[in-house]
Amino acid sequence: DNPVNAAANADVVRSERLHVTDSWGTMVIGDSATQTWHWASSLDHVAGDDWTKRLTTHVAGIAEPFSVRLDAPDSGWTADVLGSTLFRCTPDAPHVPEIADGRILFRASGPGERRTITAGFSAGGSVFRLSFGSDSQGIAVQVAPPDSAIAAESADESAAFRELPFGFPAVVTVYAGSADASLQRNTDEEIHTIPRGSLLRWTTSSDAPDAVDSSVMPEWVFHGAQPTAEVTSEMMRDMADRLSTFESVSGAVLELSADRNAQVAAYAVRLPALTRNTEELSALLLQSETEAVRREAIRGLRQIIRQLPDGRRRITSALEKRLSEAELEPTVFMLEGVSRIAAEDPQTCADLVGLLDSKRTAIRELAIFNLEELTGERHGYFAGDDSGRRDAAVRRWKRTLDRNDGLLLPR
Structure with missing residues (x-):
């Protein structure tokens, strides 16, 4: 046949x-x-x-x-x-x-x-x-x-x-x-x-x-189902064994997302991302000290915005309990994703680079996440670094804007 x-x-x-x-x-x-x-x-x-x-x-x-x-x-x-x-x-x-x-x-x-x-x-x-x-x-x-x-x-x-x-x-x-x-x-x-x-x-x-x-x-x-290069069968078995000790899915997420192994912590975030749990993802984004966890939370929240008609409303509702009004608007904007068309506006580019100086780690993470998506560069910036290293990296980003007439990408 x-x-x-x-x-x-x-x-x-x-x-x-x-x-x-x-x-x-x-x-x-x-x-x-x-x-x-x-x-x-x-x-x-x-x-x-x-x-x-x-x-x-x-x-x-x-x-x-x-x-x-x-x-x-x-x-x-x-x-x-x-x-x-x-x-x-x-x-x-x-x-x-x-x-x-x-x-x-x-x-x-x-x-x-x-x-x-x-x-x-x-x-x-x-x-x-x-x-x-x-x-x-x-x-x-x-x-x-x-x-x-x-x-x-x-x-x-x-x-x-x-x-x-x-x-x-x-x-x-x-x-x-x-x-x-x-x-x-x-x-x-x-x-x-x-x-x-x-x-x-x-x-x-x-x-x-x-x-x-x-x-x-x-x-x-x-x-197929074979482990990827990034994860081993031994690590998967260890994670599965640990997950089996929790009666609730939320309890497992709370515990494992704080694991010292950043890879295990990041994989734990994929559970609330899978179930579209805006409350858990919002809390993980704003509270985690681990970059990999924050980034998985960003991906999960962005997925909700893009897949569900009321996704933006649900995420805004979850975040407005935790952020000031001044922080809320740019946070939701960055979760939606800054498009290349939006990045043709010098003010948008300046605002995005300016958010690298935010006092809140999650907002800094969102800013560099979007900048990296747009340009493929980090210029040595990490949201969790100390202020001295961040300041040096921000200066490199500002020099990029100066070279490109206020834009992230050359025309």
């Missing part, structure tokens, strides 16, 4: 079961009724249980660097869900995983004669059918928010999930790293071929796939 052509005639095999394997014990579950998060390991669950019913009433999440495995034994596929990913199933499609954002790597389950595997998934309000050969090493799917402003309304009107990015427009990227694949959207009869070594990108608010000028594959497409 050729997976490129087979999808034209093959329906998605309806899986009657969906199994979840949480080997690390680090998956979290959001209860739609109470809007609270718990460790999935705290549920009354045994290996081999069917998760379809539970995943229609709960949201599941796994934070980087961990992963969980999904198995659809009736459809012949298995998938590694890589952190950080939020997923669930919906009552009208209980056997099709819906991905709010994150990464998933599909492959055939078990040996056997070569055949075409067809897996369904949904994202951004659309259902997709992915087909690939059973001898493929895996077909990777990434779901992310679009670069442009999000829609004012979600396709999902369920009050239980309004604070999570389900149903909003998304960018779906399929990487055919090891074999040919094909993709079909449920509302479209056309089947799109994805040759080996290439990718297909589709913004779900569009009728057709996006034009792409590159087929560069990220490393995770090939490595």
Whole structure:
């Protein structure tokens, strides 16, 4: 069978079961009724249980660097869900995983004669059918928010999930790293071929796939759930063991985000980023003495602003309890991200460099975070340095403005 052509005639095999394997014990579950998060390991669950019913009433999440495995034994596929990913199933499609954002790597389950595997998934309000050969090493799917402003309304009107990015427009990227694949959207009869070594990108608010000028594959497409160069299996096991000692997810975040190992502390922040917890992320940004923690909190808050229509309001509400009015406006502005267009204004550039002198470490961190994004430079500036080192670095930034007629970047 050729997976490129087979999808034209093959329906998605309806899986009657969906199994979840949480080997690390680090998956979290959001209860739609109470809007609270718990460790999935705290549920009354045994290996081999069917998760379809539970995943229609709960949201599941796994934070980087961990992963969980999904198995659809009736459809012949298995998938590694890589952190950080939020997923669930919906009552009208209980056997099709819906991905709010994150990464998933599909492959055939078990040996056997070569055949075409067809897996369904949904994202951004659309259902997709992915087909690939059973001898493929895996077909990777990434779901992310679009670069442009999000829609004012979600396709999902369920009050239980309004604070999570389900149903909003998304960018779906399929990487055919090891074999040919094909993709079909449920509302479209056309089947799109994805040759080996290439990718297909589709913004779900569009009728057709996006034009792409590159087929560069990220490393995770090939490595899947294997530990990255930055993190070892030993470190992951140590983190998982420590997380298992906490009854509450929030308790684990509070403790581990203050860990002396900055890498462990930063990974802990990915839990409230995963669950879109604006209160915890705001507190971590403003209170942590660790640069890596502050930066992960910035990324988490920025994700909320960009994904959710009321994200800006929620973050402003969390920050206004902790900041003065004069501090609040520039903080939210920098969390949204200073665009290159905004950086064409000399006053914006001067203000951003001026914020490097803020008395508040979090505001200084936001300023250098944005400056580094815009220019690729730090000029030796670190928000947590002593005032003498910061002053010397600020002078270097001011010389940059002088050289560029008041701008961060030359015209």
